[in-house]
Structures are given as C-alpha cells and as structure tokens.
Amino acid sequence: MSYVVDFVTVSTAGLESSPHAEALAGLRANEARYFRNKYDHVFTTEPAAEVPELVEYVARILREERSIEISSPVLEATQFEVEGLRWTYVFHESGLSINVLYALEPGGKRAVGFKLSDGMDEPEELSAFKFARQRSKLAGTIRGSYFVIKNEY
Template sequence: MLGSKVLKGEMELSDIVDFKNVTTAGMESSPVAEALAGLRAHEARYFMNKYKHEFTVVPAGESEKTLDYVNRILKEERDIEFAAKPLETSCFQVGNIKFAYVFYEDGLAVNVMYTLDNTKEAGCWI
C-alpha cells in the first residue's frame, strides 16, 4: 500500500508495510526476499501493536539522510561498516524515541534507536 508521511514540512513518499498481507515489494533483488519481507512485517506489527504507529519504508536510493545517519552511528559507536547493498530504510519518532532501520539485500537488517531526552540507553541492533 502506498502512503505518505510528512517530515519537517516536506512530503516524502513511503510505503506503509502491511503486516497482514506480507509482500516482497521493494526486496525482489534479495536472495532471501521472503524472509526479509517477513522480518519487515514483524517490525510493522510490533510498532502497530505497541505504539499504534504505521511502519513505513522508503527505497534506499531515496533516503540518503537515513543511510548517512545509521552508517555514521555504526562507524563512530561500533566501528562497523557494511559492504551490503541497502534496499529500504525507515526513520521515525515515537514518543521520545527516534528509530532508524535499514534493510539490506543480503538479508541483514539494522535498527538504531535513541531516546531524545537522553534518559535511557541508546541501542543498535544488527
């Protein structure tokens, strides 16, 4: 399903992830497209159930800012760099937590989350 979201006054087209009818849309080039789509749907279900937030994704080629953000954190805080090709990203805020996701062609998914008021630990999951 195609949806839209507003980020700082700018309109950005994004796909709303349907966790009930899982598709591999956007992940067709991955050799593990079905598993990766299932993971993406699981994240969408989690955010809907816990936060009533629609999980949306943007093609990696249209989300340089999110890719730069995740790559910078991985490099500076974990000394990690990936050669994998990113397929899609998601970046959003729920309450005082900023979430960023990158889904890669080889099946890797990275989640970076930080509280905006610095009251809790930051996290990076691979």
C-alpha cells in the same frame, strides 16, 4: 515512493533483489506488527536512494561506535519518532536489518540492533557479536544482537 508495510499480507515489494526477499519481507512485517501493536504506529519505508541521509546516519553510528562497515547495499530505510524515541531502520539486500533506537532525552536508551533474516549467513562484519534466536510467525527464525550507543548523534 513510500511503502506502508502490511503485516497481514506480507509482500516482498522493494526487497525483490535480496536472495532472502521472502524472509526479509517477513522480518520487515514483524517490525510493522510490533510498532502497530505497541505504539499504534504505521510502519512505512522508503527506497534507500530516496533517503540517503538515513542510510548515512546508520552507517556513521556503526563506523564511529564499532568501526563496522556493512558491505551489503541498503534497499529500504525509515525513521520515525514514538513516545520520545527516534527509531531508524535500514533493510539490506543480504537480509540484514539494522535499527537504531535513540532516546531524545539525555540518559535514555540508545542502542543499535541487528536482525538476520531466516536462512541468511552471518555477515563477516558482525562476527564479533553473539546472536540470540527468536521465533516469529511472520519471519521464521530471527537471529538478533545489539550494542549500546555511547556517543551523541
């Protein structure tokens, strides 16, 4: 069942099994606010079990680009297109959020972004990355990093 992410009243719906459910919900709400303000897009997620193709799409890019396998289960995922960009998000039980930005036009921006929920430990799988900090009213301190996608997906 789809969940429209509310960034005014933050809810842990769908994320309850995460030890960082509140921080992850804030991170998800932060993304919803960004897309509403920048693109007037309503950010809607699905339980990961209902969209295994999205979970596999992100996992495939991580495997093929950087040999990364995330051990934490995915709780929710979403994919949508705005202004010629395909965005895919997965939210992991550990508090990790991964997004894939993929320009539909050849030569456009293509990258994978990682965001760590406030309070979560850095996953061993991502120890090679340096994380920058950002403050958010909804999510507290967000630590983020990214890499550029080189192949076609």
